[in-house]
Amino acid sequence: MASVLSVDRVTQEAQQHERLTREEALALFEASDVIQLGRLADQVKRTRWGRRAHFVINRQINPTNVCVLSCRFCDFATKRGRANAYEMTLEEVLARCSPELREVHIVGGLHPDWEWDYYLEMFRAIKAACPQIQIKAWTAVEIDYFSKKFRLPIEEVLRQLQAVGLSALPGGGAEVFSERVRKALFPFKIGAPRWLEIHKAAHRLGIPTNATLLYGHMETHEERVDHLLKLRALQDETGGFMSFIPLAYQPGRTQVVARQASAIDDVKTIAISRLVLDNVPHIKAYWVTMGEEIASVALHFGADDLDGTIGEERIMHAADAASPVSLTRDRLVELIRESGCIPVERDALYHTLHVYDDDHAPCESAVSQ
Numbered sequence: 001m002a003s004v005l006s007v008d009r010v011t012q013e014a015q016q017h018e019r020l021t022r023e024e025a026l027a028l029f030e031a032s033d034v035i036q037l038g039r040l041a042d043q044v045k046r047t048r049w050g051r052r053a054h055f056v057i058n059r060q061i062n063p064t065n066v067c068v069l070s071c072r073f074c075d076f077a078t079k080r081g082r083a084n085a086y087e088m089t090l091e092e093v094l095a096r097c098s099p100e101l102r103e104v105h106i107v108g109g110l111h112p113d114w115e116w117d118y119y120l121e122m123f124r125a126i127k128a129a130c131p132q133i134q135i136k137a138w139t140a141v142e143i144d145y146f147s148k149k150f151r152l153p154i155e156e157v158l159r160q161l162q163a164v165g166l167s168a169l170p171g172g173g174a175e176v177f178s179e180r181v182r183k184a185l186f187p188f189k190i191g192a193p194r195w196l197e198i199h200k201a202a203h204r205l206g207i208p209t210n211a212t213l214l215y216g217h218m219e220t221h222e223e224r225v226d227h228l229l230k231l232r233a234l235q236d237e238t239g240g241f242m243s244f245i246p247l248a249y250q251p252g253r254t255q256v257v258a259r260q261a262s263a264i265d266d267v268k269t270i271a272i273s274r275l276v277l278d279n280v281p282h283i284k285a286y287w288v289t290m291g292e293e294i295a296s297v298a299l300h301f302g303a304d305d306l307d308g309t310i311g312e313e314r315i316m317h318a319a320d321a322a323s324p325v326s327l328t329r330d331r332l333v334e335l336i337r338e339s340g341c342i343p344v345e346r347d348a349l350y351h352t353l354h355v356y357d358d359d360h361a362p363c364e365s366a367v368s369q
């Protein structure tokens with residue numbers, strides 16, 4: 001009963017355009033009325049985006065899985081010399097770029113030996129071969145690593161990457177902004193202050209970024225809410241975040257917990273993200289971690305974006321994600337239409353490229369009828 005009242009109270013506050021407090025956001029995580037929560041998040045999403053749902057023709061490229069770190073939750077990273085270790089040449093990276101792509105999403109391990117020039121040359125070569133591709137690359141963890149390894153200030157790392165074609169930073173490496181969890185799962189990785197400082201620097205240089213939350217492992221609801229509030233505060237200052245992406249932890253072989261977050265937890269996390277992050281335009285339902293079907297349902301719980309075709313996903317699939325490694329444009333259009341939304345093909349910076357507004361299914365939301 002108390003949880004239903006909480007959703008009711010939040011509904012009233014939202015109608016009066018008041019911002020959710022920490023306590024209210026927390027009450028929503030404890031709430032059992034997921035349909036009412038979804039309806040509220042869906043209303044907020046529709047105010048911004050109507051029935052539109054975005055996707056991009058993109059490709060993920062993970063140039064190496066060799067990494068100096070060994071985070072407890074990560075099945076992707078490995079050490080040089082191990083059977084699964086790989087390092088892509090420039091030609092191998094270029095072979096993954098093709099004319100139909102609008103975005104490449106490049107992240108990888110923190111390689112012990114690659115030179116700074118290799119990273120710059122990679123972007124130059126991609127832009128020369130496929131000028132239409134926008135490069136969304138390197139998490140704040142990688143930017144921090146480059147800064148320390150190549151003795152360059154953060155701004156200089158970003159400026160040099162921007163000069164050779166960087167369009168945006170992806171949202172990875174944020175994990176969950178909790179010192180308790182960091183010490184337990186990724187003690188040698190940067191924490192919240194540095195991650196936020198790097199995104200702030202990118203925003204200052206006019207480089208938009210995304211943000212993620214890794215959930216469904218050992219974090220508490222309080223820690224999830226604090227994570228969202230830190231992002232909301234930085235977004236108030238800079239306005240530089242484009243998209244927020246909750247990433248459900250895939251247990252793989254690391255088995256921090258035995259079972260992946262439930263479908264209910266997935267859609268609640270999407271909905272609460274939409275409600276708390278009232279200043280972040282896009283909430284992404286990442287089909288790779290959620291699965292295609294739950295991601296399309298999440299379009300009724302506040303999400304307005306499904307990411308993209310992906311091409312070849314390695315990080316979550318190293319942890320045995322059950323989703324396919326890629327989707328076609330047709331499949332994304334179909335998933336969005338099935339959910340009653342209008343597919344909108346976008347670029348990496350959320351400029352609209354094509355609206356598939358012909359022949360769409362009836363528009364009413366499953367949870368707002």
Ligand code: V47
Nearest residue numbers: 073074170171172173210212214247248249250319
């Ligand atoms: O930072 C690693 C996460 C992230 C696991 O910006 C895992 O558009 C779940 O950030 N289970 C990298 N998650 C991926 C990422 C991302 C993905 C999609 C879109 C965008 C974007 C960014 O993957 C890492 C880490 O938090 N991760 N291992 C795992 N077993």
